[in-house]
Amino acid sequence: MTQLSEASAPELRDGVEVFLYPQKEGICPVLFLFLSNRRRLRIECKPAFAALLKELSKPQPLTDSLSHSGLVMDEETEAFLSFLDTEGIVTLSDPLETDLLPVEYVEQYKRQLYFLLDILKSPQKAHEVQKRIFDARITVFGLGAMGSGILQQLSMMGFRRFTLIDYVDVEESDIARTPYRIATQVGIPKTEAAKALVEDFAFEPQVELRNATLRTHTDLDELVRGTSLIVNTTDQPYVGYTNIKLSRYALQHDIPVLAAGGFDAHLASLGELLIPHVTPCADCYATFFHESLKDWKPIPHPVKEREGWFGGLGGLSTFSASTAALDILGYFMNPEDRKAAPGGRGEFLFHDYSLDTFVVERDKECQSCGEGRK
Numbered sequence: 001m002t003q004l005s006e007a008s009a010p011e012l013r014d015g016v017e018v019f020l021y022p023q024k025e026g027i028c029p030v031l032f033l034f035l036s037n038r039r040r041l042r043i044e045c046k047p048a049f050a051a052l053l054k055e056l057s058k059p060q061p062l063t064d065s066l067s068h069s070g071l072v073m074d075e076e077t078e079a080f081l082s083f084l085d086t087e088g089i090v091t092l093s094d095p096l097e098t099d100l101l102p103v104e105y106v107e108q109y110k111r112q113l114y115f116l117l118d119i120l121k122s123p124q125k126a127h128e129v130q131k132r133i134f135d136a137r138i139t140v141f142g143l144g145a146m147g148s149g150i151l152q153q154l155s156m157m158g159f160r161r162f163t164l165i166d167y168v169d170v171e172e173s174d175i176a177r178t179p180y181r182i183a184t185q186v187g188i189p190k191t192e193a194a195k196a197l198v199e200d201f202a203f204e205p206q207v208e209l210r211n212a213t214l215r216t217h218t219d220l221d222e223l224v225r226g227t228s229l230i231v232n233t234t235d236q237p238y239v240g241y242t243n244i245k246l247s248r249y250a251l252q253h254d255i256p257v258l259a260a261g262g263f264d265a266h267l268a269s270l271g272e273l274l275i276p277h278v279t280p281c282a283d284c285y286a287t288f289f290h291e292s293l294k295d296w297k298p299i300p301h302p303v304k305e306r307e308g309w310f311g312g313l314g315g316l317s318t319f320s321a322s323t324a325a326l327d328i329l330g331y332f333m334n335p336e337d338r339k340a341a342p343g344g345r346g347e348f349l350f351h352d353y354s355l356d357t358f359v360v361e362r363d364k365e366c367q368s369c370g371e372g373r374k
C-alpha cells in the first residue's frame with residue numbers, strides 16, 4: 001500500500017459510523033456501519049488500533065495519528081490501514097474529485113456518488129459507474145405511467161441521453177399516474193411531454209423522439225441505434241409480444257432489455273432485466289410460463305372485453321418504476337460481473353404489504369439464447 005504514507009492524512013469518512021466497544025481481555029470489538037446502504041462490518045482489534053481510529057477522526061498527518069496511538073508503521077499497522085482503505089472507511093483526499101466527469105455534474109449527483117462509494121468501496125469505481133451512466137443512451141418504449149416514471153428516475157440518477165418512443169397524447173387522467181404537467185400538456189404527444197420531463201431533471205440532456213409504435217415490421221436498427229439499454233413499457237400491442245421481439249433483437253446485438261412491470265392488473269410488479277446470455281431471455285420466460293401452466297385447464301370467464309373499469313394508484317406505478325430504475329443502476333454498476341444471474345418476477349401486494357416473488361432460471365434448450373438456438 002503506497003497511498004497511505006506517513007506524510008498522508010487519511011481521515012475517517014463521515015459516511016461510515018464507527019462504534020468502539022469496551023475492550024475485553026485486550027481485544028476491542030469495533031463495528032463499522034455504512035450509512036448509505038446499512039452494511040455492517042464487525043472486527044476485533046488491539047486497543048492501539050481502536051485508539052488509531054479515534055485519531056483518524058482528526059485532520060492531521062498519519063504520522064501524528066500513529067504516534068498518538070502508540071503505533072509505528074510496521075507490517076501489522078500497514079495491514080490495518082490497508083483494510084481501512086480498501087473498505088472505504090478512510091479517505092485520503094476528496095472522494096468526489098475526478099477527471100472523468102464535469103464538476104457541476106459531480107456536485108449535482110454527489111449523494112448518489114457517496115452511495116456508490118459505500119457499495120463499491122472505491123472512489124475510482126464509483127466515478128467509473130457514474131461515467132458509464134453519463135455516456136449511456138437509454139431507449140424507452142412507451143411513455144405512460146411506467147415509462148415516464150422510469151425516465152424521471154433515470155434522469156435523477158444522472159442518465160441524460162435518451163431515445164423516447166410512443167404514439168399517443170397526454171390525457172387528463174394521466175395526472176394520477178405520470179409526472180407530466182397536466183395543466184399545460186394535455187393533448188400534446190407523450191414524447192414531447194417526456195422530453196420536457198428529462199429537460200427538467202437531467203444534466204445537459206440529449207433527447208431523440210420517435211412518434212411510433214412497435215409492430216412486427218418495425219425496423220429496430222433505426223429505432224435503437226447506439227443504445228446501451230432498452231426499456232420496454234409498452235402495453236399496446238401486448239407486452240409479451242413486444243418483449244419477445246425486443247429480447248430476440250437484443251440478444252443478437254448484445255443489448256440488455258428492461259422488461260418493465262407495472263402493467264394493468266399487475267401495477268406494482270417488478271419486471272425483469274434481460275441481459276443477453278446472462279439472465280433468462282423473454283423466450284425463456286415464455287417457456288417457463290408455458291411449462292408451469294401446461295396442466296392448467298382454462299376456466300370459463302364471462303368478461304370478454306375490458307372497458308378499463310379497474311383502478312390503480314400512482315404509488316403502485318411509482319414503486320414499480322423505482323424497482324426498474326434500481327435494477328438498471330445495478331446493471332450499470334457491474335455489467336461485467338454478472339456472469340450468471342437468475343431471473344424472476346415479483347409483485348408488491350398492497351392489501352397485505354407483502355412481496356410475492358419467484359425465480360426463473362435460463363432455459364438451457366432455449367431457441368433464442370440457449371443451446372437450442374440455430
Ligand SMILES: [Zn+2]
Nearest residue numbers: 281284366369
Ligand atoms: Zn432464452
